[in-house]
Amino acid sequence: MQRLVIVSNRVPAVRDRKQPAGGLAVALRAAIQDHPCLWFGWSGHQIGGDGADRPLGVDTLGNVTYATIGLTQKEYNGFYQGYSNGILWPLCHYRAGLMNYSRHDQQIYASVNTLFATRLAPLLEQDDMVWVHDYHLFPMGKALRDLKVKARIGFFLHIPFPPWSLMRSLPEASALLRALRAYDVIGVQTEDDARNMNEAFSVLGIPARARVFPIGIDPDSFASCARAGQTLPQVQRLQQDLRGMPLIIGVDRMDYSKGLPERLRGYDTFLKRYPEYRGKVAYLQITPVSRGSVPEYQSLRAELDQIVGHINGTYGEFDWTPVRYLTHPLPRELLAAFFQISSAALVTPLRDGMNLVAKEYVAAQRPDNPGMLVLSRFAGAAADMEDALLVNPHDSDEIATALHKALSMSGSERRVRWERLRSEVWRVTAASWARSFIAALSEVRTA
Ligand code: GDG
Numbered sequence: 001m002q003r004l005v006i007v008s009n010r011v012p013a014v015r016d017r018k019q020p021a022g023g024l025a026v027a028l029r030a031a032i033q034d035h036p037c038l039w040f041g042w043s044g045h046q047i048g049g050d051g052a053d054r055p056l057g058v059d060t061l062g063n064v065t066y067a068t069i070g071l072t073q074k075e076y077n078g079f080y081q082g083y084s085n086g087i088l089w090p091l092c093h094y095r096a097g098l099m100n101y102s103r104h105d106q107q108i109y110a111s112v113n114t115l116f117a118t119r120l121a122p123l124l125e126q127d128d129m130v131w132v133h134d135y136h137l138f139p140m141g142k143a144l145r146d147l148k149v150k151a152r153i154g155f156f157l158h159i160p161f162p163p164w165s166l167m168r169s170l171p172e173a174s175a176l177l178r179a180l181r182a183y184d185v186i187g188v189q190t191e192d193d194a195r196n197m198n199e200a201f202s203v204l205g206i207p208a209r210a211r212v213f214p215i216g217i218d219p220d221s222f223a224s225c226a227r228a229g230q231t232l233p234q235v236q237r238l239q240q241d242l243r244g245m246p247l248i249i250g251v252d253r254m255d256y257s258k259g260l261p262e263r264l265r266g267y268d269t270f271l272k273r274y275p276e277y278r279g280k281v282a283y284l285q286i287t288p289v290s291r292g293s294v295p296e297y298q299s300l301r302a303e304l305d306q307i308v309g310h311i312n313g314t315y316g317e318f319d320w321t322p323v324r325y326l327t328h329p330l331p332r333e334l335l336a337a338f339f340q341i342s343s344a345a346l347v348t349p350l351r352d353g354m355n356l357v358a359k360e361y362v363a364a365q366r367p368d369n370p371g372m373l374v375l376s377r378f379a380g381a382a383a384d385m386e387d388a389l390l391v392n393p394h395d396s397d398e399i400a401t402a403l404h405k406a407l408s409m410s411g412s413e414r415r416v417r418w419e420r421l422r423s424e425v426w427r428v429t430a431a432s433w434a435r436s437f438i439a440a441l442s443e444v445r446t447a
Contacts, residue, residue, distance in 0.1 A: 003128045004035040007120065009136035011041040011068050017061055027215050031434030036063050040120050043068035046076055056119060069119055078108025085291055088135045092159045093257040093351040096169045098296055106172060110139065117143030124151055129441050134158045141182035154185035154441040159353040161193040164200040174204050181206060184444040187213040187437055189353045189380040213437045215354050216429040219363040222336055226364035229337025239341060246343035246407055248283040251335060251357050253290040254327065256300050259350040259376060259393040260287065264307045266399025271315050271322060273400050279320045288329040339364035344372045344406040347379065348393040354380035362421045370418035372406035384424045387417040
């Protein structure tokens with residue numbers, strides 16, 4: 001069996017390898033079960049000095065060998081925080097105005113991609129299939145080809161790809177797209193992303209083609225997590241505290257792409273327009289802080305503190321808190337269990353590659369009494385989830401209406417909608433995503 005080589009910016013830390021937390025790691029766990037596998041990337045550690053003789057950390061767990069390198073402070077700042085998260089992330093989420101463009105960061109981004117290629121190339125064998133992940137590593141395939149690597153190399157972009165008219169505001173946009181030619185297979189999440197990327201290829205005369213490989217979750221394992229979680233003492237504590245009130249839930253990394261201020265304003269409108277719900281509903285928003293040292297994320301946090309404080313101060317009573325707001329993560333099993341006992345979920349990103357929370361919410365429901373999903377039209381997940389209540393996340397009135405509809409919908413309508421959502425979530429899974437990408441890559445003839 002051929003070896004699969006996965007390259008991602010971050011390789012899961014040793015303690016997370018059995019139960020990974022992030023979207024990408026969760027999805028890939030399914031992929032790597034079937035293959036002998038090498039997983040290469042950043043260890044998550046920062047190293048001192050200029051990194052000239054940085055060691056390669058190697059260890060093996062089951063069928064997977066992990067090979068990692070550290071990054072210097074300068075590389076972390078320029079490659080990871082600066083160019084990846086401060087420039088490419090906002091641009092790919094259609095927020096060019098939030099880009100903090102810096103040529104210095106771009107140079108470090110390019111050099112870290114070359115470094116990754118230089119350290120990976122000696123570990124590769126001719127028959128390997130190399131699968132590079134995400135926006136941190138757009139040019140890595142080209143860097144490998146420059147080193148005469150002949151193996152098959154595929155690339156998957158987990159986040160959206162914007163229209164060329166927007167993408168071209170990045171000074172290196174055309175070089176970046178040209179670099180993608182090095183890949184044998186280029187995968188994106190949705191038809192929209194593929195159309196945008198292919199339009200850019202055609203404008204630039206680049207003979208490459210993006211294909212759609214929507215990502216999913218491992219629904220069986222999430223559903224059993226939700227069932228098992230029901231015995232947790234925290235679930236009983238929450239239920240006692242709810243005293244029969246319906247629970248609305250939101251779970252998102254703290255990121256401006258997730259539409260959190262807009263969502264909270266939607267909830268504010270809901271309480272204003274439907275005063276009968278005041279004191280009669282609970283909203284739990286779990287928003288673990290991420291990328292906390294990037295300025296845009298700091299100002300988002302301050303904005304959220306302000307809006308939550310405003311809503312709680314305006315509508316709260318001595319015995320009722322409208323928004324229960326946490327900025328720390330919860331264990332996966334507890335999340336899944338909370339999904340199961342909630343009546344509605346708010347998943348309203350302004351843009352999202354896919355959004356796995358939407359799929360996890362569906363997987364966690366009880367067939368006899370499922371909760372309703374309120375979902376942004378601009379999440380990749382919306383393409384196949386038309387039975388959710390789809391909203392424009394910028395429109396607080398639409399969020400308020402959808403929330404009211406979700407909470408007042410008949411049991412039979414909820415079951416019909418959920419059955420259809422359920423079949424989608426079980427049809428396109430993390431495993432099927434990985435299988436189809438790997439199948440496409442294995443069909444490519446090596447040079
Ligand atoms: C990127 C793309 C694409 C969240 N809070 C906690 C927690 N989570 C878990 C969720 C989910 C994952 O993190 C988040 O996945 P998403 O897909 O929603 O979002 P991104 O992290 O932005 O992921 C995205 C994805 O890659 C895969 O391609 O879908 O569009 O942006 O699994 O449940 N997990 C735990 N505690 C928390 O507090 N344990």
